Amino acid sequence: MKIGFYPGCSLTGSSREYNESVVAVAKALEIDLVELKDWNCCGATAAHSMNEELSLSLPARIMALAEEQGLKEIVVPCAACYNRLKVTQHELEDQPKRNRVAEILQMPYKGDLKIINVLQLLEAYGTENIKARITQPFAHKVACYYGCLLVRPHAILKFDRVEDPQSMDALIQVIGGTTMDWAFKTECCGGGFSVSRTDLVVKLSGNILKDASDRGAEALIVACPMCQSNLDMRRGAINKTLDSPIDIPVIYITQAIGLALGIGAKELGLKRHFVTVEL
Amino acid sequence: MDKKHKVSDLQSHTGVEVMRCYQCGKCTAGCVLASDMNYPPSYLMRLLQTGTKENYDKILHSNSIWLCLNCENCLGRCPMEIDIPKMMDYLRTRSISENKMHPDSKPIIAFHRSFLDSIKHTGRLYEVGLIAAFKSRTFRFAQDLNIAPMMYLKGKLHLLPEKIKDRRHMKRIFAQTIENAKTETK
Ligand code: SF4
Ligand code: SF4
Numbered sequence: 001m002k003i004g005f006y007p008g009c010s011l012t013g014s015s016r017e018y019n020e021s022v023v024a025v026a027k028a029l030e031i032d033l034v035e036l037k038d039w040n041c042c043g044a045t046a047a048h049s050m051n052e053e054l055s056l057s058l059p060a061r062i063m064a065l066a067e068e069q070g071l072k073e074i075v076v077p078c079a080a081c082y083n084r085l086k087v088t089q090h091e092l093e094d095q096p097k098r099n100r101v102a103e104i105l106q107m108p109y110k111g112d113l114k115i116i117n118v119l120q121l122l123e124a125y126g127t128e129n130i131k132a133r134i135t136q137p138f139a140h141k142v143a144c145y146y147g148c149l150l151v152r153p154h155a156i157l158k159f160d161r162v163e164d165p166q167s168m169d170a171l172i173q174v175i176g177g178t179t180m181d182w183a184f185k186t187e188c189c190g191g192g193f194s195v196s197r198t199d200l201v202v203k204l205s206g207n208i209l210k211d212a213s214d215r216g217a218e219a220l221i222v223a224c225p226m227c228q229s230n231l232d233m234r235r236g237a238i239n240k241t242l243d244s245p246i247d248i249p250v251i252y253i254t255q256a257i258g259l260a261l262g263i264g265a266k267e268l269g270l271k272r273h274f275v276t277v278e279l
Numbered sequence: 280m281d282k283k284h285k286v287s288d289l290q291s292h293t294g295v296e297v298m299r300c301y302q303c304g305k306c307t308a309g310c311v312l313a314s315d316m317n318y319p320p321s322y323l324m325r326l327l328q329t330g331t332k333e334n335y336d337k338i339l340h341s342n343s344i345w346l347c348l349n350c351e352n353c354l355g356r357c358p359m360e361i362d363i364p365k366m367m368d369y370l371r372t373r374s375i376s377e378n379k380m381h382p383d384s385k386p387i388i389a390f391h392r393s394f395l396d397s398i399k400h401t402g403r404l405y406e407v408g409l410i411a412a413f414k415s416r417t418f419r420f421a422q423d424l425n426i427a428p429m430m431y432l433k434g435k436l437h438l439l440p441e442k443i444k445d446r447r448h449m450k451r452i453f454a455q456t457i458e459n460a461k462t463e464t465k
């Protein structure tokens with residue numbers, strides 16, 4: 001099974017452990033990830049907030065490269081990149097916009113690349129595969145946190161239920177975990193303001209952690225590097241605003257699955273978290 | 280007539296018909312930053328419905344348009360499918376071109392500019408450079424000093440930027456878009 005892979009900047013830097021766990025789990029499931037050559041940053045919220053043509057051109061270059069390199073399908077683990085690529089592909093169905101972007105890039109662009117997130121990858125190529133290879137069931141009660149960019153806007157992404165998504169919960173159940181109903185599944189953590197308005201991110205992320213912890217979650221499970229870094233690396237600042245500090249870890253879905261498949265904590269990047277992971 | 284003009288510009292740029300909002304308040308109820316905004320989203324809709332220049336200016340001067348995270352929760356829940364995030368994008372552009380930005384916009388714009396500079400030169404985000412550029416734009420020198428050493432120890436920071444090969448292509452994309460006076464840049 002061969003599939004294109006767009007890691008995005010976060011996965012090469014502050015969220016290396018997400019990259020490590022995606023690669024390790026793919027290897028265990030015999031999914032052959034082919035990294036896109038010479039990929040650029042998708043521009044994220046910054047491009048989107050500052051200039052529309054730039055915000056379309058950066059993701060369009062990524063998709064055009066994938067087409068040029070003969071890839072039919074790419075997996076995009078970062079929820080922010082996944083969102084930008086999908087939304088751009090949708091916007092470029094508009095012919096004048098598409099012409100303009102082709103002129104900027106001077107590259108052909110067909111617009112038929114299939115873009116999937118990590119949950120879709122695991123669902124499509126892994127559920128049975130994973131079941132067959134579990135060596136240490138993930139026997140923990142956890143809260144699955146989807147955040148906003150993975151599920152919204154629903155009209156474009158058409159992925160999972162918008163208010164109460166289930167795909168991550170289903171994967172956790174496959175590996176023997178227990179998931180819960182909780183109030184902040186798709187609530188925004190403040191993502192893009194991590195540096196510019198750390199105070200707001202601390203407030204929003206604190207609410208998310210508090211609800212999960214009040215309901216007895218042993219960990220939060222995520223599929224977005226920005227959610228993870230806000231909830232993990234900003235924990236010191238978050239805890240200063242809470243009555244009692246919260247010490248539950250925030251791990252990636254691929255790390256949880258990796259553990260169930262018997263992959264070592266180090267290989268899954270579990271030593272790179274700020275909040276110690278003991279699961 | 281001029282009074283209604285600005286709102287009709289907004290409508291033609293975004294496709295949002297402000298009169299369709301019936302003030303149910305669901306957008307505000309679900310907006311995580313409503314309580315930090317000068318005007319929460321449903322109030323902002325009401326201000327637009329009045330169509331007066333005064334109210335339009337209030338919006339351009341407000342922090343609401345800058346604090347909006349484009350999380351799309353309001354749009355997802357609105358019974359009339361009013362695209363508030365798209366309106367916010369447009370209002371931010373207007374606020375900049377009419378030079379009416381609320382002081383809260385400063386760190387946010389500084390961050391976006393620092394971020395884009397990094398991509399323009401290397402093709403990828405260079406986090407250390409981003410933070411340094413943000414500090415020099417905002418004079419917030421203490422920013423993230425508390426987490427940086429830990430990030431380094433955990434192997435989360437590159438000390439040198441990663442560069443893509445075709446950097447000329449990046450320069451071209453920037454020159455044709457955000458640096459091109461003909462395109463609308465915020
Ligand atoms: S999400 Fe951010 S950091 Fe990652 S590739 Fe996209 S823009 Fe770059
Ligand atoms: S980082 Fe926060 S803002 Fe970004 S997708 Fe995750 S929840 Fe939403």
Ligand code: SF4
Nearest residue numbers: 300302303304306357
């Ligand atoms: S949810 Fe929609 S209809 Fe209701 S107040 Fe907000 S914008 Fe208006």
Ligand code: SF4
Nearest residue numbers: 310347348350351353
């Ligand atoms: S998109 Fe903006 S206005 Fe709408 S809910 Fe999110 S932050 Fe609030």
